[in-house]
Amino acid sequence: MRTYLAAATAGIVVITGTGIAVAQAAPAADEVVRTGSLVNTCANPVVDRDVTGWGRHGTGAAGSRVGVGAHVAADHAYRQPSANGVNPEMFLPQKDVTEGERWLFAMDTWVSGTSAPVTARMQVDWYGPSSAYLGHSNGTEVAVEPNAAETWTRVAGEFFVPGGATRANVTARLTGPAGLTWSATACDYQPVARPDPDPTTPPPTTPPPTGADTAAERYDWGTALPASDEFDYGSAAAPAQADATKWTLPPGEAAGCWPGHRGNGRRCEENSRVLGGIMRMTGDADGDTGRLGSTFAQRYGRWEVRARSEATSANNGRQYHPVLLLWPDSEEWPRDGEYDYLENGAPGELCAKAFMHFPNHQPREQEYAEKCTVDLTQWHNFGFEWTPQHVKGFIDGQQWFVFSADCIQCAPGPMFQTIQLDNFAGSNQQTAIFEVDWARVYSL
Structure with a gap:
């Protein structure tokens, strides 16, 4: 041993x-x-014979295989010398994947050559058949303490494989000054499984915990507008309809239910109820789900919603999509744009996703962002800022995306907040809930 x-x-x-x-x-x-971690599985994890699968990326300097003496499992590492530029990157061995899987990608890292604060994160570029590029995902930033002595820090991120992806090009990025010496070894790729929920256990009805950071507090967005809703009415024993002065259904549709997303199932008024501190939106097995649209619209502004989502029956591959988005008051789509600052392919995923739709889908259709690890079964604060200069997304007060290229922020008219649990598959759905503690809106 x-x-x-x-x-x-x-x-x-x-x-x-x-x-x-x-x-x-x-x-x-x-x-x-x-120091360091024991290795589970990854192609050429400890660089024991050569550097196959490892290499420079972005502003990273050309590296080499070096011997190390103070790692718990590795005798060699891949090292990029002090010629690294600002915020250097490196690539790691690739991984074949299948859409819908969850993966943890990790490595051990050691940084020297600076006294400045440094963070590192795992990243993934997703590719489909014929090497078609599908998008990019960033993992969580991890603090790395620079040290002249060999000291290893675990950097890990959980990632959800998007639709059509067959290959993950795994990379890592340091946030730090130029001139760092950066070593890495013990890459570790593990599938992440989440057990199916117990359908006999009802969802909790107690108010969610408080205290998580908000973008509004961190960036001083000011006082929330009257269109905001704390959902502090109704009760678990006597659920209430959402406040009709603040939320409405699209005009001109039949009362009660109307066609669902692209005709899949129905969006029904009774599937959104306020339980005294929580608004709970339910997605039923027959395809009936809910939707709330704010009565207040504005061009440019800030929005923030505290929410969570969770499946409530076994996974049958037909899952609801929890969505927080801004929809054009004109109802002209895609002409007037759409900003989905949270849109996931299943409740309770481990990565938050966002899709920013260009007005009229020109010059491109959309921008995509993803942040791991964000457990959507837990309460998080999702913020969004729309200005003449950019669109920005926040999770628990931390910015996780910003886009401004090609005037993506140039939606021509007012938009309003909607909360949706969308049905993409029709009937025979995996049941789910989408819960909101509060929904707030701020002027710019």
């Missing part, structure tokens, strides 16, 4: 070849204190 020594707060943790950690006394002077 091979043993390694890993740094701990008190004494030493021995990590065995089976990955079991056992407390030990401090090492003798001639013992090596090792």
